[in-house]
Amino acid sequence: MTSDTDIDSSETPATSNRQGIGSLELGLKILDTIAQSPKPVSLKTLSQQLDLSPSRLYKYLVSLMRTDYIVQDTSNCYSLAEASLTLGVAALRRIDPIQLTFQAVDILNDSRDVTSSVTIWNGHAPLVIKWLDASQPVSVNVRLGIELSPFFSVSGRIFLANLPENRMQEIVDSFYQAPPALPRHKGKTMQRESFYAHLQEIKKQNYCCFYGDYLPDINVMGSAIYDINGNVSSVVSIMGLAGDIDVSPGSAYHQALMECTNQVTDKICGQR
Incomplete structure (x- = not known):
């Protein structure tokens, strides 16, 4: 059985020079x-x-x-x-989810040297609120303040997948009435029912990836950070040349991304 003492003499690197109770x-x-x-x-x-x-x-x-x-x-x-x-x-009142997300993405960008971004949902589409280039930037027409498509971006699909069912169906059904192009995944186009199934899988895995689906030779993957109410606070995405960044589940980049978003979700007491 553990015994209690007034003075804790155990030492760790962070507390070796301090005495606790x-x-x-x-x-x-x-x-x-x-x-x-x-x-x-x-x-x-x-x-x-x-x-x-x-x-x-x-x-x-x-x-x-x-x-x-x-x-x-x-x-x-x-x-x-x-x-x-x-x-x-x-x-909870002292938690700043966006600031904690920015700090985590700074670390992710620095440790993996990969183009990174943070998006929030502005009511109808993802909005880029942070963009960090890698040492060798990828050539994409996306920068800070850009609004992304809910259907043709990784972050957009993650937000769609986590919207209330009625709101998600409203947006998807409206889009499929006259789509400018059909959404793709792994090179295949998706009709409405296939897209719904795709969104369900994204929500289940908290992960979405593109294998050069919209930008030739560029892979993209993203994952959500959840708030205390189980809503998506923001989405963190990373991208790079297909030969440099493996976005398949279980890859080193996938693990680094999930570790980033899971840690921030935990810090802000987020629920999934």
């Missing part, structure tokens, strides 16, 4: 475990999860109840209380 850290760990539970959790379950004796654990629970961070229900299980909710709301 072990009992405080343990109390916060208990609170975090309760917060992550999908339903009120019992003393026995907490004891098992935290490897703490029930008697020692109960002392922490009493303190957390006294400070209104947790509450005990009629079945003697524990869940978050008002002070925890106040703390969570205060943290």
Whole structure:
């Protein structure tokens, strides 16, 4: 069983020259475990999860109840209380999703040396709000402030796939009444039903890619960042010459992109 001490002597690279209070850290760990539970959790379950004796654990629970961070229900299980909710709301108010996205894309662009962009949905189409060239820029007619097609861009399809069903159908059905050209994927054109299936797969995988579908010899892939309500906050896309960037699932570029968007989604408490 874990024992609590007032002083934490454990060292990590970030804390090796600083002394912390072990009992405080343990109390916060208990609170975090309760917060992550999908339903009120019992003393026995907490004891098992935290490897703490029930008697020692109960002392922490009493303190957390006294400070209104947790509450005990009629079945003697524990869940978050008002002070925890106040703390969570205060943290959410301080989150800047776009700034965090920009920082993550800066790192992605620098580490992979790949042309990168961030788009947001302006109500009817994706809008490019950040554009970073690679050391060897690709020749495309896309820059900061450009509005992209919902049908002929990676980010557009990701936004479409995540819109409310009625709104998505409205946009798609209107487009297919008189399409200027049919959307393509992997070189094949898509009729309406095929395009709907394509959007469903994009939403499921949180990933869309073009294999030179619209720009010869240029591959593009994108992934969404989700907000706390499960809506798309923004889409991160990367592109490069087909011989330089592999956009297939499982590739190094795919993994780097997904790591970028997943990390930002986690930081802003996003839900999928």
